[in-house]
Amino acid sequence: MKSKRIKLNVFTALMIAMSVVLGRCFLIPIFWTRGNINLCDAGIMLASLILGPFYGALVGGISGMLLDLVSGYAQFAIFSLIAHGLEGLVIGFIYFKLKNRTWSKYLALFLGSVVMIAGYVVADSYLYSLKA
Numbered sequence: 773m774k775s776k777r778i779k780l781n782v783f784t785a786l787m788i789a790m791s792v793v794l795g796r797c798f799l800i801p802i803f804w805t806r807g808n809i810n811l812c813d814a815g816i817m818l819a820s821l822i823l824g825p826f827y828g829a830l831v832g833g834i835s836g837m838l839l840d841l842v843s844g845y846a847q848f849a850i851f852s853l854i855a856h857g858l859e860g861l862v863i864g865f866i867y868f869k870l871k872n873r874t875w876s877k878y879l880a881l882f883l884g885s886v887v888m889i890a891g892y893v894v895a896d897s898y899l900y901s902l903k904a
Contacts, residue, residue, distance in 0.1 A: 783823070788830075
């Protein structure tokens with residue numbers, strides 16, 4: 773049983789590292805907001821579908837926060853921890869609750885993305901203004 777826990781923790785750490793690397797290597801800048809779109813969410817979504825809500829939230833929160841810290845967006849770190857953590861939690865929870873349905877994966881990914889986007893709308897509104 774302890775061996776299974778160690779493997780799960782190592783895989784979770786690898787998913788965090790993969791999400792940060794994907795986020796740093798594949799950047800699409802958005803000039804009017806001075807932000808970017810990256811592939812960090814791909815790792816979060818994959819981890820949530822494979823590992824479930826708890827580890828999905830862990831991968832999402834930690835990788836989102838680390839990515840902001842190493843990318844020079846430290847002001848967003850706490851917001852990324854919350855937004856991406858909730859994204860991973862929602863995706864994992866919905867997918868594992870409705871696992872036998874053919875559309876559950878798509879619903880989980882869609883709702884997780886909506887939660888993450890809503891989190892960043894709140895963050896931008898707080899840090900800058902509602903217009904941002």
